Amino acid sequence: MPTRESDGAAASHVVGVGPWEGPLPEGEHWDPELLRDGDRRNVTDGYRYWRMEAIVADLDTRRHAFHVAIENWQHDLNIGSVVRTANAFMAREVHIVGRRRWNRRGAMVTDRYQHVRHHETVEGFVEWARGEGLAVIGIDNFPDSRQLETYDLPERCVLVFGQEGPGVSEAMKEAAADTLSIEQFGSTRSINASAAAAIAMHAWVRRHVFGQAVG
Structure with a gap:
């Protein structure tokens, strides 16, 4: 599970989540480096630790017509x-x-x-x-x-x-x-x-x- 270094007053300025804790999740969409080091990107929580290519592929299934x-x-x-x-x-x-x-x-x-x-x-x-x-x-x-x-x-x-x-x-x-x-x-x-x-x-x-x- 992710650890949120942004929790608490002392670290409220930190964006994103820290390294994954516990057993690593399975699936090709996960990024091993982000799981190891944490994910500081400006992405929604649902895309935390995902590979960039996997995020784009998922967005491509839901993009609007305009x-x-x-x-x-x-x-x-x-x-x-x-x-x-x-x-x-x-x-x-x-x-x-x-x-x-x-x-x-x-x-x-x-x-x-x-x-x-x-x-x-x-x-x-x-x-x-x-x-x-x-x-x-x-x-x-x-x-x-x-x-x-x-x-x-x-x-x-x-x-x-x-x-x-x-x-x-x-x-x-x-x-x-x-x-x-x-x-x-x-x-x-x-x-x-x-x-x-x-x-x-x-x-x-x-x-x-x-x-x-x-x-």
Whole structure:
């Protein structure tokens, strides 16, 4: 059984679990080194001591039908945070459109468990999405955007987010089936790109996992 070094006030800052105590469990999904040394990774308790490959394989059996895409024409620090959120909401894949390199710091190593695919151009990405039967849905507050809160998100779709500042590119907007805005009530005209991504992904989860009607 695992020992929790995080138990107790003196060790409350320690993340994860210590070395396994007692007879070792059997199964190929267990990682011998983690069982021996402890597991300090940012994973749920159900995946403690599992091999990384085994975690990915198990997630692949349960991933949701929606995808997430991020345009990467500059070097946006939000991309890592979007990948982390996509992992939390079990997006099937994350797509980076534009520059291949992106700042992984905000992902907090969740990119190891999340499939990430690169597309050099908007055109190439859109062609791929249409071939997969996915509706391309842009998330941005254009004057003609429809409201996310009252929009019936399709189950098979890819939610597209632009760069912080410029937002979704004109080419992506033209290719999208619809562009959706998030209703805001304060003085700022926009919210952080990674925050917008979290809201949009949660809207999909409410609709297709919890069956909450919109409108």
